[in-house]
Amino acid sequence: MVKEIERAGIPVVHMCTVVPISLTVGANRIVPTIAIPYPLGNPSLDAGDEKALRRKLVEQALAALETEVEGQTVFEN
């Protein structure tokens, strides 16, 4: 899906936990996330901290979208 959206001319950032799969499917901007069942959360945190964590990850994704990349790039935390 990432590839088809990119192909249509829209920059796309893939947020996912299993980065090797993302690399295989051809995502160009990749932001690693927390866990498979809750990529953008962490149920062991209280609601406030969890939202702060999610915000940090989304900000990273937005920063990735603002970054020019040559090929596949993983934006590590």
Added chain:
Amino acid sequence: MSKIRVVHYINQFFAGIGGEEKADHKPEIREEVVGPGMEFNKQFGDDAEIVATIICGDSYFNENLEEAKAEVMEMIKKYNPDIFIAGPAFNAGRYGVACGTITDAVQNELNIPVLTGMYEENPGADMFKKNVYIVATKNSAAGMRKAVKVMAPLALKLARGESLDSPEEEGYFPRGIRRNYFAEERGSKRAVDMLIKKLKGEKFVTEFPMPDFDKVEPNPAVKDLANAKIALVTSGGIVPKSNPDHIESSSASKYGKYDIENVTDLTDETYETAHGGYDPVYANEDSDRVLPVDVLRDLEKEGTIGKLHRYFYTTTGNGTAVASSKAFAAEIAKELVADGVNAVILTST
């Protein structure tokens, strides 16, 4: 001759420990035959036996790749097997990645022959088919017996260090290895024969398939985020509560498009996941954990982004055919372009 010693790797599901709720199961080893190992032992007869079975949860392995790999390697080392078999994983993505990762590591670091099996669209197949022998299987466990029938004799050959026949004859994915052999006819004759078949529109088999590189170059970065329209897309199956369009929990045949114009937060009363390939408890409690609508609304209000696109798109990426996902995304992308979306955040579970 003594029996060939086999160590077998399977996931929590095939070990009968549990489904997605147990996918975080840590690696354990049992000195017995478990689950699909029975079928292997049957096929091995007196030639080989499974001396130990390693069981690991698919999520645990994929979320902790390096640690899980190291733990499993330690376990395997102790049994000094003649061959290490993983799976078969069919179309289970995380299981396939685990089988590929661990067989690749065992082959390289322990110098023990390895074998695994999976469906051609399993991401683990693309990742590892050049490195290790992977038998092509059906896309579901219904193909177990057939898969083991191909895998068991191949495992014996590998354990004995015998040379294998071609991928077509043995049933594994081509690894791109070329081997010399005596053909009955010379190259020029074979090439002309092939050309004539092609001209006639008949079927022919190439002797050197061209690799299929389908890379899409990255698009330029977003210049003006504060005025950009950002859309959310997910393969994590987030849908309005009760899944109004009945998106399938696996092998999805469709995607959903949902209006979030006035939505600032996804709650357990309004949204859930339709995805059957991960433990749904956390996403059902708070779907923002997969589709971060709450945070993007905040960022929109604060002016960091221009606008969160009115619709989000969703499907379940669980066993869904690559061709389907491609078709969904091509349609989705067309709409996004028409709607003037400047960038997409795509989340996956």
